[in-house]
Amino acid sequence: MVVPVSGSAAFAAPAAQGSAGGQKSLASGDFETFLRMLTAQLKNQDPLNPMEGSDFAVQLATFSGVEQQAQTNSLLSSLTQQMGGGVGQLSDWLGREVRVTGPVWFSDRPLTLDINPDPRADSVQLVTLTAGGRELMREEIGVGEGQVDWFGHDALGNKMPDGLYTYRVESWQNGDKIAEAEVGSYARVLEAELARGGVQLVLEGGAMTMADEVQAVRDPRVQ
Template identity: 60%
Template sequence: MISALASSTAATAATTTSTATSAADSTHYDTFLKMLTTQLQNQDPLNPMEGSDFAVQLATFSGVEQQAQTNKLLEQMVAQAGGSLGQLADWIGKEVRTTEPVWFGDEALTLDIAPASTADSVALVVLNESGREVSREEIGTGEGQIDWYGRDSAGEKLADGRYAFVIESSRAGEVISEDTVGAYVRVAEAEIGTRGVELIFEGGGSALASEIEALRGAD
């Protein structure tokens, strides 16, 4: 209850601050225009302002205004995150399950398999980062976690890189479903982006925190 009240209070304060900042920005802009107009009206006609001086003043104000807008955007993003970025700091170094492409190198990847319950045949399809199929193998119809060692049909290790996975469930020779497969990958960092709180994976790649399916401690 205290946590919820604190979050609500913080959100209200952020909204109030944002509104006040907008009003202040508008006031500053109007004030600048009035000062500039007054300066032009009262300049010495025998020694008028140089065009370059006028341009410098406009450029300076524009730069300050742009920085203020950037700060305002950052404040809004932090408020929208609702403090979740600090909580996600605990995720760094742990493993999350995602259907986004994940890095495969020297260690096996843990995949979470969930084929159609009526399937009598299931194939694991491996896609490279471009979405092209690079491997396909028949696996059992059971559900659960498996270790994927990244071997092609000839038993050779696939090249290091990011891969995504799909299971193709069939019955009586007919494909009845194709489902993305969640893979576990270690989190390297968390950051606030334009889409929300984003987790950056080891080896590259990322996913929104809201899209993460599961979290576990790293081995």
Template identity: 60%
Template sequence: MVSAITGATTATAASAAPPTAFTTAQSTNFDTFLKMLTTQLQNQDPLNPMEGSDFAVQLATFSGVEQQAQTNKLLEQMLTQSGGSLGQLAEWIGKEVRTTEPVWFGDKPLTLDIAPDSRADNVTLVTLNEAGKEVLREEIGPGEGQIDWLGRNDSGEKLADGRYFFVIESMKSGEVISEDRVGAYVRVAEAEVGAQGVELIFEGGGSALAAQIEALRGGT
């Protein structure tokens, strides 16, 4: 479910839609076909068995029905993730989502949502590349809210284009009391349906399941 954020367009997934009559009919047809084929094999005359070509045709039909049933199952997953409507899923394309997965950084700043431990008296933003290697540390103070991350090192030089993710270290009296992943906003380029549900593909590469997205806002 996508949660609301201050100053951003809110999108809350609707409750999962029940299976459609079409999906139910496909499932029934699949089970009926399987029972008919099993009964035919059990009762065929051993002195006059089914021709190999006829059996091959029936197996091909069986495979087609099975594939259709699997396709319908994936469609149900997609409809559930998108709140019951393919149109709603399409509306995600071009919008920005907040994720803790690695996101692309190029010519434009990234918007980060900073939420340190409330007990912290100092906060450090740690930037890591896609491989998990630390590339930058910045003291940002104990404030909470959205910031524009410019991706500049200590010399003021821009970091190389690539995918990065972020962690904040909350400190109190010089000791780290918590480490938390930071949500970053990235634009959605496309959506795909897989075995785990709807996967959102980000501009510049990288992805996350729709169920893992924390927030959604209109594209800029």
């Protein structure tokens, strides 16, 4: 059973913030200061007692060491800012509800589904499947696009078991199926972590999705 939703609290997903610009300028300033000091020392040295080659080599080695240390400090600062910003962004996901086309957990609360059938359809069917893709149920939901609340009742009115489900919408015209598409549904984010491919979200029920696969984000408190 589905019921149209009379509004939406969807908004854009959290975006990446900030950069570590400015660290290079600080590091390069240290290099320039050291170079000016060394140049001044060479210009002002006693011509009757010039700097020996070994001393000059020590100065250059010192300069090289300072340069490398400054670059290292700049890199560490940049990484720290990036990691700090990333962790801060991860916390922005927690408790939000995200719209995904992958499996979502159904229990005692209706799920919000985003329906977008083919506009040519004269009949639209919502197909409920297991997380593995096995069809469980299909129902007529009427033409038109928008969001509906899915209460998880079968044809006899019995509540479906708690578990992970996916959904598909099929568009029909004159008895022929003309299109089908995955249905986006909202699930609550329990955990967010930095993964090799980006930010990975752990949803209620244990389902996982990458942040760049999220279609929309909403705050459940303002529904």
